[in-house]
Amino acid sequence: MERKDVDIEKVTPMMKQYLEIKNENEDLIIFFRLGDFYEMFFDDAIKVSHELELTLTGKSSGLEERIPMCGIPYHAASTYIDKLIENGHKIGIVEQLEDPKNVKGIVKRGIVQIISSGTIMDTDTLKADDFNFIASITDFKHGYAVSYADVSTGEIYAFLLEHNPTKVVSEIINLGVKEVILDSKTDKDIYSILKNQFHLTLTITDELSDEYAYIYEDIIDQRYIHSVKHLLAYVIHNQKRDLSHLQKLQIRETKDHLKMDVHTKRNLELTETLRLKQRNYSLIWLLDKTKTAMGARLLKNYLLNPLIDKKGIERRYDIVGTLLKEFILKSDLEKYLTEVYDLERLSGKIAFGNANGKDLLQLKSSLKVLPQISEILEKINYHKKLTDFSDLYNLLEKSIYENPPVSTKEGYLIKEGYNEELDELKNLRKGGKDFVAKFETEEREKTGIKNLKVGYNRVFGYYIEISKGNTNLVKDEWGYQRKQTLANCERYISPILKEKEALILNAEEKIIELEYDLFCNIRDEVKTYIPKLQETAKIISEIDVLQSFATIAETNNYVRPEITENEIYIKESRHPVVEKVINGEFVTNDIIMDKNTNILLITGPNMAGKSTYMRQMAIIAIMAQIGSFVPATIAKIPIFDAIYTRIGASDDLVSGESTFMVEMTEAANAITSATDKSLLLFDELGRGTATFDGMALAQGIIEYIHQNIKGKTFFSTHYHELTDLDKTLKHLKNIHVSAYEEDGKITFLHKIKEGSVDKSYGIHVAKLASLPDSVIKRASEILKVYENKENKRDVKIQEALPIDELMPKKSKVEEELEKIDPLEVTPIEALNILYKLKQDANK
Structure with missing residues (x-):
């Protein structure tokens, strides 16, 4: 059965909900959350079952014929999503938008996130040592504006290019962009080449967004602003979450860096080998002795964008030279850098709202060694200082458990002593559980059944379990009620146990709810530190790259140029x-x-x-x-x-x-x-x-x-x-x-x-x-x-x-035109130049 043949008015309310969402998002594979599973239907189910080798089944939906369906457990979804993204698909995650307790009838559902190759936020999926860029290409007829961002770290860049499709494609491939958004005016050849030759995820849209205007508030050139708005519109639409970790736009001027085209970078095997397209035995493989993921990414950025500023180059030489002389400090620095996690991507997860307890512990571990790193930077006369995060460290130290679960909705997140109400609930729960343990001992003594056990499951709550061989010893006067028969035992409930169960479970539910609220408040507090954390990440990543340079210089006997x-x-x-x-x-x-x-x-x-x-x-x-x-x-x-x-x-x-x-x-x-x-x-x-x-x-x-x-x-x-x-x-x-x-x-x-x-x-x-x-x-x-x-x-x-004699001489107007860079000329300057050229042509 095909989706286009279905009468939407004849299906069940749930399937009607699915079809309305899918019909508005034809380009997405819809992951529709039902209980503990994400389910896919119709053509999505056929496609996904084939690509992921899942069983294709059917589902009743009010029609005569069962509709195609496949599903995956929601807690293991990331593995399946990764493979579909790798195959070039976009995924729409559909979740409940209301609490079922407060709703009569069907719960409202909607897309809470769209995941595509350029908008992945899961750090387990992303390569730690590489960027994950998404780019926008906008065509201004006289030239192109390209903006690109790594949504996971919040970095955004932009540059202008002459109106040359080959150069645009070359730059996109050069940057290793994973996904591209084009406006409708962009040359269709560019779309075709990026899609068919390089298999990038592409979208054509003219939507713009005015949100997060701070990103480009310091920029005057409207071409950059237009390009960034184009990029943001797509990212905001996909993510549907807070993106306040996005940093201010950095303009990439070609005149600030050594120019190398894609062929040069490939021929010299800077980041991958020509033959096997792998990192091993490339130049970056040799140079990378960094200790942090941020440092590894910055090293790649350095390698693809070498400086042409003598002062900047000499400053790096000086720090490398100092680290070589101060080898004990260098050794300590390496040790402390190993303790620093990926502050850039942690900041992204915190802003995005998907950071869990383990992420905040990684942040705490990183903050713990910053004072020691700061001390070393002062001793080597490093030109930047690290921020003091002692307040943030103390907050995390007193609030988050040392071994929290992956989920933020299972409790066991918040330490005792952080919140008075939570401590009271935990004492109540502990009292109840102590009662259960005491009750088990007393019942064994009262009944004489030595293997009597008190257990718990979500279906029956607390129960008394007695083996088949001892069930004949159970007496009516004990008030036991048979609840379940198993192969080797019987399970009973008792009024006293049920009374305590209500107290314990009520406390448990309140604890989980309160811990989640407290955790979200802590995460929101951490969010206010994101700009300073991002500044710190830049300093840490730079010193990490420079210690890597010092390490390879020492190991391989290199000399200062x-x-x-x-x-x-x-x-x-x-x-x-x-x-x-x-x-x-x-x-x-x-x-x-x-x-x-x-x-x-x-x-x-x-x-x-x-x-x-x-x-x-x-x-x-x-x-x-x-x-x-x-x-x-x-x-x-x-x-x-x-x-x-x-x-x-x-x-x-x-x-x-x-x-x-x-x-x-x-x-x-x-x-x-x-x-x-x-x-x-x-x-x-x-x-x-x-x-x-x-x-x-x-x-x-x-x-x-x-x-x-x-x-x-x-x-x-x-x-x-x-x-x-x-x-x-x-x-x-x-x-x-x-x-x-x-x-x-x-x-x-x-x-x-x-x-x-x-x-x-x-x-x-x-x-x-x-x-x-x-x-x-x-x-x-x-x-x-x-x-x-x-x-x-x-x-x-x-x-x-005599080549010069054979070549036709250029006119003065042609010579003047060759000197002009249209990307660097303002509108008023262009009019003045045009007026002057017209005068020259008439002479």
Whole structure:
């Protein structure tokens, strides 16, 4: 039976309630709470039973045919919800909205929360060391505004982008966003790519919210405000709870951080490996010696957004250096940080209203060690101070039991001595239970039945249990009334026991009710401390990252970088990850580029280490700009504004172009965006096309970088003819990776030396890869034929091409337009610029 065929007026009141909720929320799987189960019906039941491998049954609902149904226990729902969220679904949780005791007829129900991949608040589900971002994309036709938040921690960010769908998709994937909300004006291609290629949870809506205006009260640009309102509308609609833990909006300016696109971050394996897409053996795996979940997340943020501010970088170096000197303080700091729980996500749960007793105990444990951490921060002259939370600690210490239950509605939450009324009720309950224990002893003596027991269950309350062998001893004068017969015993009740039962259970019910109210009041009191707790979390996470940097520097013998203007001088550099995972000793290499050298043209055999050399340069630059010490004996390095890489094959995010097209697109992006302060890495550019085409393009790009960009560039190639460019390009220098050949066998030395090589040793590498001898022999013969042909040709490709003469000259208006960034221009400035350009065009 399908839902669309059901006459809503013929079903039972409960099923009518379900259908009304489901018909208004077609995109949700409805978890409908009935007793101790969440139940699903119709198409939801069929879908969920299949995906979760549950039994599909039927339910009577007033119709001739039973409707499809499946269910799960509500106390185990999180496991099932996690799997459905992972499969891309959104879950609507339906609960009772009224107390059944106070209602005649059917209890009102409604959706109390919508759970989607970007709005998960359950810390057991979320990865402790990673963000869980939900993003909004709004299209302003001239550009995009993107805002994104981690609802579990309350952090919100926003940035502007040019009107380029590829860049928007790249940024969303770069951030690791789990769910995206788009407005109806956004390019449908963006929706399609994010949905089909990256399988993100997507929603199209134009709803805005004016709630929580404090988040953007300091922001002037309306594009940011509009974007955040768009994001908030969706989050508020889904969560339906207090979100006062959301923090003030942070604008992410690209000019404040080292720019790296998604390809660069993947090629350098910053947060996951290229091959297996896992954290192990990535750079973050090596750097992460943090002790807190907050620190681990901040480290990832640092790694993806390195600084370009010299003062900020040097400040981090200073703290790392101090921790290395003060190793005893560092050891104590590590010990205390281990005791700190995830204050950011605890704050979120407290505001959200789903923090339980264990969460408040975790908060108390964290607060307990803050005075010791504060003392250490003062001793190392840390620039921020921690808040004193002694009042909050004392409140939690005197109120919350040391081992509370998971649920907040089972009692055993509040300590004795905290509330007078609660203590009286507990004494009453204790008196009743003492009576029960005494009653059992007296009844055994009175009846002579040694195995007589007094027990309790929710159906019968307190009862007397007598084994079958002793039931003949029961006398009418004792007033026992048979209540239940079991296989091996009989259960009875007695008037005296029932009288005490009413007192005990009444006290129990009042205790649970009062403890819940008291707990909610304590949680509300804790909520007032959230802004200070979030400030504290930021300080703790930063010092945690810096102690992690100190730990890896000490363990791996890293050195403090010295920041220069335009000179690279790195002695005995190493690739930090490769040196940890290879068998044997890593071969160190110098990286030297003085003020007069902008391009290193790298030649050498395949597999000799050209790519590793280039990658370790980029990784050392990134480590230096996040404030870490680096793997070298001396490191003098400038601050780069961007890193552009063209290394290996990569996937085109949008159009599915050929490898060569992707290669050229990435190269174009690099040379049009790079400045003289950028770092460029090109690994064998041009190999995806015919030899002479590739060689010509490689030379053209090298010349363009040399003449126009002048950024530090590493360019590896197998086109050995290009090595003659050092005669015409004064800022280019040849280097090569050495290899040793003897008796047709090759040994890679992995050592960088000055000058060029004129041989690629490709066939030798094939031999190392165990290609059949017959193939190797034939390839060697063919190679000799090609080499003879090349010797006969008189091709001189080394001459610089007059590219500037061939290119059409740009008009003055075009030149002016290229200087304008539309995202940085105010409306009044735009009008003034337009007026000036019109005057120039008419001249």
